[in-house]
Amino acid sequence: MESSTTVPEAVAALHARIGALTDEVIDALRGQLPSYAALPVDRIRPRVAVAVRNGLALVQRWAGEEHRSPRGGGRSYVLPAGHLDEVATLARTLPVEDIISAYRIGSDVVWRRFGEEMAARNATAEELLPIAETLRAWANATTLRIVRSCHLGARRGAPTDRRRAALVRALLLGEARWDDPDGGEADAACDRSTLRLPFRARLPVAGPEDAPASRPGPGADPGDEALARALDLLRPWLARDAAGRPLVTTVDGDAAGLLVGRPGGLCRGLVVGLGAPAARSALATEFTRATHALRAAADSGLVGAFTREELGLRATVVAMPAVGDQLVRLRLEPLAERGEDGAQLEEAAAAYLRQGMRLEAAARSLYVHPNTLRNRLRRFEELTGTNLRDPADLAEVWWALAHRRIHGPAE
Incomplete structure (x- = not known):
């Protein structure tokens, strides 16, 4: 069978099972990337479906262009209108490196299924090689554009991020007011009736010989490293605003914010003080309790997440x-x-x-x-x-x- 008919048939077979193929990609993403596992499937599916269709359409176009080399002619790889904006929005919730890994994982799944369809039609390795190179070039070009788009979006969103961080800090410190113009933004950041767990976290103190290495460099915000570590370890439990952005900030060099539930496991690599689940009006009180727990745990050389009650007399000394x-x-x-x-x-x-x-x-x-x-x-x-x-x-x-x-x- 000629490859000019084999490729479209294989692509058509995958298109016929596009729903199952999309589900397989989603399962692979959630199985290999914890950040994706923490997101609702319905939020991931539309973007995965677009990427799968785009990849299959690319192979189909390749077959119709008489196998011209993907390395020549300045080939461009078209993305659907608005796709990069959607990805940039997703990057506010997920690490950019995870989004890039997701494209690699998805490409591997699609390529494996496509190879099976081609093998069932007696395709040769010589026929598959240029298609593999095309898909690889498409994935590379796409991820490069995603990185550029996410960086641009991050620069544009910096003032908004700072404003959100200030709102979260006001909520935790009991300084938020609901009768001023910012009240609407606070409502969007934290619903009045939703229960959230305030937390305060810092990096564990190493031995005296390691202490200098744990300090930020000259001119750095002392909370930057703690905040990055908290975002990494607590990501699945972080509360988010209506746009999906984490409700986190820094308070006196510590990472601080709101969680949707108690972190699972021991959360090694971070000392975390937890408040009890509270509505918005009681967040400041519970954040004080989280602060007591953090200081008591840090003083005792403990690592992990603790409430004030769990630390007993240690926390009472602080309080x-x-x-x-x-x-x-x-x-x-x-x-x-x-x-x-x-x-x-x-x-x-x-x-x-x-x-x-x-x-x-x-x-x-x-x-x-x-x-x-x-x-x-x-x-x-x-x-x-x-x-x-x-x-x-x-x-x-x-x-x-x-x-x-x-x-x-x-x-």
């Missing part, structure tokens, strides 16, 4: 600074007048608690003999009126140390 101030005055201030010696005694008590009251382990962490540590702990008890064998006194010392670590020294 009740007045109690901590009292305990610092009671249990630690008597050491202040001892200067360097008092600081050494406080360090000894902190190491003892940090090592689970194991004397030898605490001594090793301080590089001192156990008898030296034992003597320092005795002097700590004498100067502060503390009995480290009394659970109540022990709890107060722990709280005072945690308060000073989290809130800093009293002014």
